[in-house]
Amino acid sequence: MADQHFPTGTLMAGKRGLVMGVANKNSIAWAIARQLSSQGAELAFTYQGEALLRRVKPLAESIGSSILCECDVTNDETMDSTFSKLETEWGKIDFLVHAIAFAGKDQLAGSFIENTTREGFKSALDISAYSFVDAGRRAAEIMNDGGSMITLTYLGSERVIPNYNVMGVAKAALEASTRYMAADLGPRQIRVNAISAGPIKTLAAAGIGSGRHMFRFNKAASSLQDNTDPMGVAGAALYLLSDLGLSCTGETHHVDGGFHSVGMPQELALKESLGIS
C-alpha cells in the first residue's frame, strides 16, 4: 500500500476531522487518512500510548498534521483531553473516523462458549463498541451540522467466523450502535455509517487465530477472487465522509470483494486456493 497513489482532489477541502486508530502504516485508519488528506482534509490523530507515538508522529507529519492526542478509549481523562484539545485548536470539526477494536488473544481462539470470560466480554464490548458511542457523542458536541462519522466493522458480526468469537458479538453491537447514533444525530444532518471490510493484514488482524487460512479462503470465495484492498476501504470512507455520501446514514457498507454476498464459493477457485486436487 505504501506505493499506492490515492486519488487527489478537493472533496474534503475545508473539512477538519479526527482519526482514531492509527497504530502503524498498515492500519486501515492510515489508508483512510491518506485518502482524506489527498482530497484536502485537515486531520488530527489519536495514539494509544507512548510506544505508538513513535510510529504515528512521523506518519501524521508526512501529511502535514501536527495535532496528536494520546487517547486510550477506556480512560475518560484521555477522552476528555482529546476532544477539548480539538475544540481549543479548531473550535469545530466536520468528521470522525473510529477504527479501534480489541479483545484479549485468549478470547480469539477456539470455542466461543468455552473461552469467553465475563472480563473478556466486557473489555471487548467496551473498547470495540462502546468507544464509538462515547467518541461519537463527544465529537457531535463540537461537530458542524452536516458532519459525518464512520466506524470499521467485520462480517463476523453477521455470521460465524472461526476464532473471531467475542469480537463478532462486539461488532454486532457496534453496527447496532451505528444505527441508533444515526437516528439521534440525523436531525442535525450528521451521518453515521459503518464500513464492513474484508480481512486486511494489520496488527489487529494478527491477533486472530487461523489468520493465514482466512486470507486464502477469502480470496478464493469472494466474487472478485481477491483479498480486500485497503484503498477500497479508504475510497468508501471518502464517499461516506464527504458530501458524496449525502442521504446515506445508518448503513453498514461491505468492502470485501463481494465475499458477504456469496452463498457457495466457485469450486475450482476454492480447490486451487486451498491446494486440493
Ligand SMILES: NC(=O)c1ccc[n+]([C@@H]2O[C@H](COP(=O)([O-])OP(=O)(O)OC[C@H]3O[C@@H](n4cnc5c(N)ncnc54)[C@H](O)[C@@H]3O)[C@@H](O)[C@H]2O)c1
Ligand atoms: N484488519 C482487518 O482485517 C479488519 C477487517 C474489518 C474490520 N477491521 C477493523 O478495523 C479497525 C482498525 O483495525 P486495523 O485492522 O487497522 O488494526 P490496527 O491494529 O492497525 O488498529 C487497531 C487500533 O485500535 C487501537 N486500540 C486498541 N485498543 C485501544 C484502546 N483501548 N484505546 C485506544 N485505541 C485502541 C490500536 O491502538 C490501533 O491503533 C478495527 O475496528 C478492526 O476491527 C479490521
